[in-house]
Amino acid sequence: MLKKNRSKLLSFFLFALTFSNFAFAQRQNEITQPKQKVRTVTIPISIFTKKELRENQADELVQAGNIIVKENGDEQTILSIRSVTNAPLAMAVLIQDDLSSNANLQLKDIANFIRSLPRGSRVMVAYLRGGTFQIRQKFTEDLEKAAKSLRAVVSNSAAAPSSPYEGVDDALKRFDALPAGRRAILLISDGLDTSRGVEDSSPTQSLDLEQSIIKAQRKSVAVYSIYNAATLTDNGNSRLILNGQGSLNRISEETGGRAFFQGTSSPISFSRFFEDLDLLLNRQFALTYLSTHLEKGYYKTKVNSTNPDIKIEHSQGYFYR
Template identity: 25%
Template sequence: MSSFVAAQRGQPQQKSQPQQRPAEAPAKAADDQTISVNVDLVNILFTVADKKGKFVTNLRKDDFRVFEDEKAQNITNFSSETDLPLTIALLVDTSGSIRDKLKFEQEAAIEFFYSTLQRTKDRALIISFDSGVDLLQDFTDDPEKLADAVRKIRAGGGTSLYDAVYLSVTQKLVGQSGRRIVILITDGDDNSSRVSLTETLEAAQRNDVTIYAISTNSTAYFGSKEQERGDKTLKKFSEETGGKAFFPLKLQDLAGSFLDIHDELRSQYQIGYRPSNARMDGTFRRIRIDLADKRFKPRARTGYYMPKAGATSQK
């Protein structure tokens, strides 16, 4: 697997070697890296939208029911979250297939950082990936530093999508405070990773990371096997973690996808409950949120991993 190589300003960027693995993959030791849950309380961040996709922000606790493994749970905490601190990892596909699209990706990403980040409160980093995975800018609340890193992105070859997500979650986002977000700009293809999609999703779920994906597939590939496979991967990432996948018809629409992500991150709810099944057995627990008003649809992660007895958990 690739390992991070920081590209410091003023220093040449070195490409990481795909065959390297970090010291014992964290996903295999992730029992002590559980997501937004401790022995007593499970917290769920989620979004509600109407049939037109407009966010609904005026609902109350009594409007919701929560189920864990199809058993109703007693909601103990409820709040509307419009200003949570954000911790964002932007992952940009720099494989050869996106060479002609890079300018649009860069412009949209830079505008997103300037419009979204709140100084001293939110932080973001930049990672590029092709056959390797490179940390271009570590966490900062300065949009100008992020913009500088984005402008320096260059296209390469190969695609290590799963490695990039896995490493960003297990080496950078793990243990971070606030809402932990991955934003992917990619066509969804992967031909160089050493970890699997399943391992990558498990790492994201264990660490309470939400993944948003913006597809760079052009209309020239619509209907192709490559495009269908890539779209399926991006939907899987987002649906399993409570995020959303965007498929802009034109490259010029990338900025609109970033704007939608910005709006969603500031239009959410949080529910907390004490699970009726309190066994600390390390199993995956399925979560379902129901709304009394069927005109509206909630979107949340599909579940969480209960800590094992004796493991350290995160609140």
């Protein structure tokens, strides 16, 4: 796990480095451009060096370079970027109930991850089985209680959901009653959507997957996913495995999260994944900018750095309502 002092130092450094550029850009815009109608937008981003991602170890100082945000291809004016590393997090932990039995060996790692979340975080635990969404623990700030609500998966076909993304939709509804802030889903699943048949289970054909991405973007919920084989993928069918992993990768990438795999087989341990996830959560920032787009609808976002060694992860878009 990362040391908090390193995280704070990095946050300060990034802020000091980029804010001076933002302030200068704003002064230039005030001088050279006429006033126009704008609105304020805040999006979560994660900032890393490529070396950190390879070695899973945080550097104390990072040359973030100039941060550039584009909305529907148009560059926007950045107002601020601030660290939210120690801010509470609302997280729904979703576990597919027909995962292979080796998933039960990971319960301790999952519980320890829940306990390690920042103070004030809210956690919900639910299992995806058949056509139902079984909530073991509603959103609670009692992280120990949430961790203890975990149970062994059933590991048989009778418990298999036709689509794990129906469960994601159900979980997303539970965020409506929560205050604004960091929001995430941890989805432990094989990612395979067979609701319209095995032949239509690819990441580009799943309507449930598409709807889950749209709804998660609307609610600013990042989806982090861990692949583990289940009923239809435990036999080593490479086509189904790749369809499932591709679907997990798509929902994570397009919502600002990340998908974790260990080749095409079930991981021996989740511990390395949780180390990586801890790094991700410790590098989150709230980026606020002025948008020149005033019409309601969906907007694509792209955030880059002028430093080629920097990688910035974020949701690929949001809905303005």
